[in-house]
Amino acid sequence: MAKGSEVSAKSMTTSTVAPDWSNYTDEEILKFRFKDLKLSIAGTEVEERVKQLYAEMEAKGLSFRPQIFLGDEWFSPEGMNAISIPFYLAHSRLKSLEKNLMLDVEGGNAEWFMRLLRHEAGHCFDHCYRFSKRKKWHQVFGSPNEEYQPDTYRPQPYSKSYVKHLDNWYAQAHPDEDFAETFAVWLDPNRDWKKEYGRWPVALGKLEYMQSLAQESVKLKDHSEKGRLPSSVKNLTTTLDKYYQKRRREQADEYPDFYDSDLRKIFNGDESLSKREFSAGRFMNRNRKAIVTSVAWATSERKFTIDKLVRRLVERCTQLELRLGKSETQTTMEVASFLTGLVMNYLFTGKFKRKV
Template identity: 40%
Template structure:
């Protein structure tokens, strides 16, 4: 890979960098690890006999615009300095590893192929996945036990919309050595995978219906500052945690005056929060920023209740992780909310 290009903003402080406009970053895919990821995607498509090579560009987020057979990639993945800022602001870097980036690219390639060949117009596509014209929900409540859908990206994303169902199914089908026939044997979702297999064989080598090379919201046209971008992004994931866990916290930690000299439960949570947050995010698929809001509230409640952490840290970490997981699953699948995250 060519030597990484140097940028004038690399050594700026976070505060200074957040004042820069997205358009001023002037970053691109060429010469970065993303170029290798895209080349790998193209090789996988070629191996399957698919003619389309989705064009890609840098924008603010991951997405594939309607009727455009291309993929927008978020700016922060281009450079380690931007990934570091993303990690600080969002506690996670979506697509920041090779495997995760490839998983998302395969998903987005599914959208691009749908757009390029207008697959949603086919009756069987509509019968299996549903109408593409269905409005995207503001929230969705997935069923983790459902076998009607494949499982690829987090939060059982295939269940959010027919287009996402197809993109997820395509991604599973495309991934090398996925053994999807064995993995999904006996699942109703297998019919969708078999249809994708038949459909891709049918369109192999055929001309695209939509050949536009349009780039929607390219980075050089985005005038908002990084600070404004992250303020909006953080607001999307933020929510007010319900005050429903005082009883659980009092079972886990001690309010007994005999333990008043013990370690404050609030300090215990702060000390282990990063490890616990990452574990729960991995198990539940919830965004780390959202989990952090819950942890902040739990720390506040522990302080208000003057709770103490009594016993071994190992046991308390395990018990607290279970508690946070249970509360997260209730928030995800209970009567509250499940945000739709556009990809």
Template identity: 35%
Template sequence: MFSFDKASSEIREILDKPIRELGLKLEGSLLEKFVQRLYRELDRKGLKKFRPPCYLTDEWGCPSGEPVIGIPFYLADRKLSLLEKELNDLEDSRQIMMYLRHEAGHAINYAYGLYKTPEWKQLFGPYRRQYRDDYRPIAFSRSFVRHMEGWYAQKHPDEDFAETFAVWLTPGSKWREKYKGWPAMEKLLYVDRVAKQFGRVDPVRPRGRKDITVDDMEITVQQFYEALLSQQPSPGDLSLDAELQDIFKSPHHRTNAVRPAAELLRENRKPLVDKLTYWTGVQRPLARKLVESIESRARELNLLANVKREREYLTEVTVYATALAMNYIIRGKFVQR
């Protein structure tokens, strides 16, 4: 578990600073190249007039109905990125572009008012449908594309459109081949047709209203992360001992080719969380808590991993965590009592 008191000196020096006083700017930061890459992708797809403004805020997203893209502030600063990596698994370059393409889908929907049209409603559903964070997706449904982790297109009609747009926009996605014969193809063809229709048309709403920006954030860096951590879900009381002891069995003979199982799990935490979230649909914070619980219990039990069997261990842990996650999706709990 991360401790602010034990953070590195360069991280500690920013913890007490109000976020608004950090001088964070998108322009000139490492993020700027990703935004420019998004704009180039839009241009190559024939969208000559659509350039959604981007700004730094507290999380990824477009304010509802507003054609602007909010990007997490921690991605604009190296020290903040180090802190985020410790706490929440920092996005890599691939994931940053995935999020940008997804949010661009929301932005173009709002910029041209597509969600108001009968065809959009017929394909994606009512825009005013209530959002639910605890939605239970139908795994492997061919009526929806796959872009972001989980089965995110199934969360809401607006997310369905944003995911569809992102797949269409992604270079090399080969969506015509991948989704051939899927009901989702009709949605992709709609996006392709709309892009041609509005490619050289000015947006109805070229600029939108931003919600909270970094200049509005008076809380300190530590206060921000403490609040964020307090809101993260808990996997509950998990009984993991029997399964973990079965996975990391003690060697039958003495060997020096071992290391702590928790160390192996810590090194592979992010890919484990990535795949668990992508294939099961469990929300990322909860998936991370589950993987951390497995890692923590392995440490408490002093379990060892034979270095020659590490791939086997990771396969077993992945399957085990997936089974727990699917239990949660279906029954609302990782473990049934």
């Protein structure tokens, strides 16, 4: 079994052995420290997709190749020509654990994985050649010194000044993300960006600028930083249990109130109705999965975030002893619409509020 979790353009091992924890329960796996999982990229889907990235870069005439390693999340370390791939993507059992605990697996299918990988490669492109220090870069994308608030930025959904790649109009989060998103669209062999953005002059200008940087980069020296890879799983001594506890705390928002008046409008059944048969809390629990899926599809927000909100609403419905007063179909539609409004406001402001 390969000892390292990194892979570079120059070398990739070709085989791996499934760890003996692959059939353990979630509770048993959570007791492991990251470094003791002995994860490797070799022989996994991750390795094949890294090869795909390198092939796409070669087809575009790019000479740099990001170093890929297994870390605790998707990111490119500041200033480094390296990309961290979440550890759980290296093994199907860990993908299952991630799904069970967080409800979603970010990058869990080939298309999603490649979109994220191209985006992170865009950050590496800048790390290698420091384009963001140029005056022209600032004129095209804005200042990289702008305040960075990727979780609370206010996107303009209909703007034609940005490419569309990752969900939630992520190019609008910050100039650095705009650059990475533009690079990802430019790199994607399945997108004809000249045609796709032909009537979006500002976004097209960014893509054309990216094309010129790519051509120039062949003659440039790589200035990316070297050194120890941060959060590499081969060095992490924390347990998976502590890691997931921390993630769940970070992603669980503090909901200021639960809109009793709105809930009473949706669940307006008379108090004389059977609590067991018409309980709003029981109804929400029965339909929780369908509601979460519907709202996630409508908003592109993480299922975990939505599920946490639904659970709190269930609790409040139970406390208020609310009852169904309409058909289940009508009530499901009203609940989904209500939650979609709350979540969309969360995307714009970082807070769940009744009104934008």
